[in-house]
Amino acid sequence: xxxxxxxxxxxxxxxxxxxxxxxxxxxxxxxxxxxxxxxxxxxxxxxxxxxxxxxxxxxxxxxxxxxxxxxxxxxxxxxxxxxxxxxxxxxxxxxxxxxxxxxxxxxxxxxxxxxxxxxxxxxxxxxxxxxxxxxxxxxxxxxxxxxxxxxxxxxxxxxxxxxxxxxxxxxxxxxxxxxxxxxxxxxxxxxxxxxxxxxxxxxxxxxxxxxxxxxxxxxxxxxxxxxxxxxxxxxxxxxxxxxxxxxxxxxxxxxxxxxxxxxxxxxxxxxxxxxxxxxxxxxxxxxxxxxxxxxxxxxxxxxxxxxxxxxxxxxxxxxxxxxxxxxxxxxxxxxxxxxxxxxxxxxxxxxxxxxxxxxxxxxxxxxxxxxxxxxxxxxxxxxxxxxxxxxxxxxxxxxxxxxxxxxxxxxxxxxxxxxxxxxxxxxxxx
Amino acid sequence: xxxxxxxxxxxxxxxxxxxxxxxxxxxxxxxxxxxxxxxxxxxxxxxxxxxxxxxxxxxxxxxxxxxxxxxxxxxxxxxxxxxxxxxxxxxxxxxxxxxxxxxxxxxxxxxxxxxxxxxxxxxxxxxxxxxxxxxxxxxxxxxxxxxxxxxxxxxxxxxxxxxx
Ligand code: SF4
Numbered sequence: 001x002x003x004x005x006x007x008x009x010x011x012x013x014x015x016x017x018x019x020x021x022x023x024x025x026x027x028x029x030x031x032x033x034x035x036x037x038x039x040x041x042x043x044x045x046x047x048x049x050x051x052x053x054x055x056x057x058x059x060x061x062x063x064x065x066x067x068x069x070x071x072x073x074x075x076x077x078x079x080x081x082x083x084x085x086x087x088x089x090x091x092x093x094x095x096x097x098x099x100x101x102x103x104x105x106x107x108x109x110x111x112x113x114x115x116x117x118x119x120x121x122x123x124x125x126x127x128x129x130x131x132x133x134x135x136x137x138x139x140x141x142x143x144x145x146x147x148x149x150x151x152x153x154x155x156x157x158x159x160x161x162x163x164x165x166x167x168x169x170x171x172x173x174x175x176x177x178x179x180x181x182x183x184x185x186x187x188x189x190x191x192x193x194x195x196x197x198x199x200x201x202x203x204x205x206x207x208x209x210x211x212x213x214x215x216x217x218x219x220x221x222x223x224x225x226x227x228x229x230x231x232x233x234x235x236x237x238x239x240x241x242x243x244x245x246x247x248x249x250x251x252x253x254x255x256x257x258x259x260x261x262x263x264x265x266x267x268x269x270x271x272x273x274x275x276x277x278x279x280x281x282x283x284x285x286x287x288x289x290x291x292x293x294x295x296x297x298x299x300x301x302x303x304x305x306x307x308x309x310x311x312x313x314x315x316x317x318x319x320x321x322x323x324x325x326x327x328x329x330x331x332x333x334x335x336x337x338x339x340x341x342x343x344x345x346x347x348x349x350x351x352x353x354x355x356x357x358x359x360x361x362x363x364x365x366x367x368x369x370x371x372x373x374x375x376x377x378x379x380x381x382x383x384x385x386x387x388x389x390x391x392x393x394x395x396x397x398x399x400x401x402x403x404x405x406x407x408x409x410x411x412x413x414x415x416x417x418x419x420x421x422x423x424x425x426x427x428x429x430x
Numbered sequence: 431x432x433x434x435x436x437x438x439x440x441x442x443x444x445x446x447x448x449x450x451x452x453x454x455x456x457x458x459x460x461x462x463x464x465x466x467x468x469x470x471x472x473x474x475x476x477x478x479x480x481x482x483x484x485x486x487x488x489x490x491x492x493x494x495x496x497x498x499x500x501x502x503x504x505x506x507x508x509x510x511x512x513x514x515x516x517x518x519x520x521x522x523x524x525x526x527x528x529x530x531x532x533x534x535x536x537x538x539x540x541x542x543x544x545x546x547x548x549x550x551x552x553x554x555x556x557x558x559x560x561x562x563x564x565x566x567x568x569x570x571x572x573x574x575x576x577x578x579x580x581x582x583x584x585x586x587x588x589x590x591x592x593x594x
Binding site: 024048128229394 | 441450451454455456468491495496497498499500503524529569570572574575580582586590
């Protein structure tokens with residue numbers, strides 16, 4: 001019986017000829033990623049080893065990545081103390097894939113991992129962050145776990161009791177229309193699948209639309225696969241993956257792509273015609289509450305956010321900068337831009353995107369998670385409305401349970417910032 | 431007999447269970463104060479210890495969707511709540527298995543605040559309405575972690591076996 005990509009990856013990581021959905025495995029882990037919550041992983045790791053007589057060292061420090069991104073620079077002394085504790089652990093254990101609060105090498109974990117070449121096709125990657133699904137964009141099997149489970153991975157080098165997920169095949173054909181991007185495609189899919197339609201499953205992406213899509217767009221798709229409940233999303237590695245790895249991520253070694261078998265077994269196949277898609281918006285307070293932008297056009301917005309691990313990449317900033325260049329953000333709207341990494345920040349600076357934002361009245365912030373999870377800059381006031389290129393609009397997500405968050409693409413966000421209201425970018429602002 | 435103290439719908443997210451702004455608090459001993467903190471009344475009852483151990487939160491499908499934050503699990507575990515729902519999101523389910531928060535998966539489960547329940551291994555009986563709901567058991571691999579008392583003792587045991 002043929003295998004899907006994830007089945008092949010898990011078979012290899014578990015030393016088996018073949019596996020099928022439902023099998024329970026203990027795959028070895030190629031990369032174990034944490035962000036600030038490494039502070040909790042460290043204390044749980046300590047709990048595991050206490051009294052065992054074993055040294056308190058992770059199985060392989062070179063396979064651990066720690067990136068500060070959620071609350072950078074620290075917003076409170078509590079966070080700063082957590083950061084300090086993690087730094088000490090990093091130094092004591094010789095963890096080199098560590099990204100501190102820096103303008104050059106810092107950024108959001110889900111951008112740092114791919115851009116630094118830490119992610120390779122065929123790997124098993126776990127992260128203490130639900131959007132670890134992002135790394136499926138490079139053909140790895142990557143999924144989110146909790147801090148205690150990560151502590152167990154640090155101790156053993158393997159993930160315990162991993163049930164092989166069934167795979168949903170998504171086939172996307174045709175060209176995306178102007179002002180319609182990967183974000184609209186994944187919102188469309190989440191709307192169809194619902195917030196739990198892919199629970200305990202993997203979404204495998206195929207079709208000529210995906211083959212033509214740059215890695216940045218694939219990261220957007222896989223990033224939000226978890227919003228349909230998926231264990232992960234995955235794009236089988238291809239020429240574009242190889243281009244990205246060698247040209248952008250600096251990977252020089254031999255890379256082995258993993259493709260699904262022709263007779264692989266899928267639980268479901270979903271077909272999408274890209275040319276029929278339109279700009280979409282996920283309305284409060286669930287990500288699957290997806291509507292065409294025209295259905296909510298005219299809704300006044302207090303804050304527009306462009307950035308995050310979903311849409312804070314150079315392509316996203318280019319799209320938005322092109323729309324706002326030479327124009328002005330509506331006086332009642334605050335526009336906040338936060339690039340996904342220091343490297344992207346620097347490139348956007350060189351290309352003039354940041355100048356376009358600042359001159360239009362936007363505030364450009366340091367690379368990091370920014371307002372996405374409501375603990376840092378850019379909190380919302382009571383009754384306020386935000387339109388954001390991030391990935392979640394749950395009640396209270398941006399720090400205030402009495403506010404509303406809409407999700408959209410960079411094109412919709414930029415056009416709407418100019419108009420001060422949700423706007424279809426195809427119609428343009430003013 | 432366990433009683434339902436809170437009734438919620440589908441897709442209850444980890445942002446509702448444990449808002450992101452308290453994520454700098456990580457230790458299981460400190461997280462329970464922020465459980466459901468945006469639901470001010472329920473949070474106040476929890477903090478005032480007005481909610482007995484074993485009390486039930488009744489919910490629909492996909493409880494615990496969203497983030498991997500383990501605080502969502504440790505905060506509820508701190509109050510020894512039991513969650514009876516039609517279904518759970520994957521990471522939340524795994525975190526609860528790992529930390530020993532009691533979850534009962536009973537598809538179609540319905541109850542109101544104040545209902546009394548019988549929680550049996552294979553079924554949930556709502557004594558107040560007389561309706562019963564079959565329970566979907568945990569897969570054996572996850573049950574093994576629960577039986578070991580959580581992931582920390584389970585991992586320790588594996589480490590000891592490897593050393594031997
Ligand atoms: S940008 Fe938002 S969704 Fe992405 S890792 Fe940061 S907090 Fe999570």
